[in-house]
């Protein structure tokens with residue numbers, strides 16, 4: 273359980289993707305009762321909090337990141353009563369609950385957008401969105417294709433994502449007031465915080481200045497320098513200061529977590545200044561290649577940037593938008609690839625990927641700060657890399673003209689029981705995305721109490737992390753060979769060997785945990801060790 277009032281500073285927060293975590297009613301789609309029933313398993317794993325991706329009323333054109341009603345639960349996932357029950361049971365288990373807030377855009381089925389379409393150009397209804405008589409620029413949608421869509425009477429509206437996700441006009445006082453109210457709605461229901469979707473996108477530059485480069489936001493950071501006109505504008509910070517003042521009226525403390533694809537780290541740290549958000553996802557860390565030099569650099573710059581504003585650093589390796597790290601790390605270290613993997617694409621080396629993923633996770637959990645886990649990574653789950661293109665649902669697949677496979681491969685329902693239909697995902701025998709045949713070997717019931725399993729590695733790491741207060745600790749690099757990353761957090765030595773030859777540990781240390789068996793007391797390649805004097 274988190275130790276202090278500032279519980280988020282060292283918390284391990286587990287991302288639940290509601291569609292794919294647990295299906296309570298057997299319809300093939302995960303739901304809130306399914307999640308609630310399995311919360312005790314997360315308690316056993318040893319996390320502090322869960323973050324749930326959106327479960328609100330939505331036509332699901334972007335898996336729920338297209339919200340039609342922010343104050344109700346989509347019937348696919350349950351009811352408001354189910355959400356209340358989930359929050360209560362999580363709290364009873366000592367787990368905090370963070371929900372997703374999607375303020376950059378609504379669904380095109382939201383009452384406001386319907387009203388905007390029904391009203392004439394120039395009407396107050398249209399002013400809640402970004403309508404123009406002509407596209408004022410050639411901005412591209414993040415999912416591919418133009419970011420402007422024409423409506424029947426000839427006007428155009430802005431959608432940085434799918435055409436079904438019109439961007440809101442954050443200069444409009446009603447938009448601002450509405451989201452303050454939505455925050456209070458969920459705070460009053462007891463949630464412990466919000467993950468703020470596309471936090472760097474709400475405010476666009478006033479002139480909607482042209483920008484001809486692709487609008488990269490997922491799986492790729494904008495080149496450092498002047499932010500493009502749609503991202504990271506100064507005006508977003510005022511919004512978060514206002515939100516913070518609302519959250520500060522609640523006790524115990526509630527948090528805001530920024531999903532902001534912003535670099536360099538100093539710019540990202542501006543989102544977590546003392547009167548703004550509490551945390552921001554550390555995507556530069558997620559994107560760092562598997563080399564000691566680059567990891568050391570990003571760890572140092574992350575700690576320095578957040579330290580300078582008094583915030584905690586976060587670490588993350590996987591989420592619902594990127595290739596799972598057990599597969600990502602199974603490619604040659606320096607290779608740059610498009611997001612998504614499918615039939616016909618180069619396939620990762622699964623054994624190498626898992627080996628490195630275990631080492632990467634143990635390295636991450638030894639760092640001071642807060643860590644985010646994505647459901648299934650504790651099972652060593654790889655990406656589904658051979659999904660048939662016909663079943664793909666990510667709008668990026670169609671909108672990119674099939675140039676990008678999209679993110680479905682990391683969203684496949686997770687396996688709980690090796691021998692049950694849908695691997696225990698639910699009582700039914702199917703799931704909204706098909707699970708690959710190899711899923712059985714990753715199922716939770718094949719790993720619990722099995723020494724050396726990835727699940728037990730995570731469980732041990734989380735227990736030791738808590739016992740030793742690693743999240744609240746600090747990092748001191750120790751001298752090591754170039755191919756090794758080694759630091760102390762308190763008296764714990766965390767050492768990862770990236771080189772081809774096994775390396776010796778300092779004399780007399782006692783090994784507490786190791787991502788793979790040692791080689792005659794030495795640390796083999798792509799292995800992390802935790803040791804004490």
Ligand code: GLC
Pocket residue numbers: 334337338374433469470490531592593
């Ligand atoms: C965020 C979400 C992603 C979604 C996008 C649009 O990046 O993580 O899944 O598609 O925002 O809401």
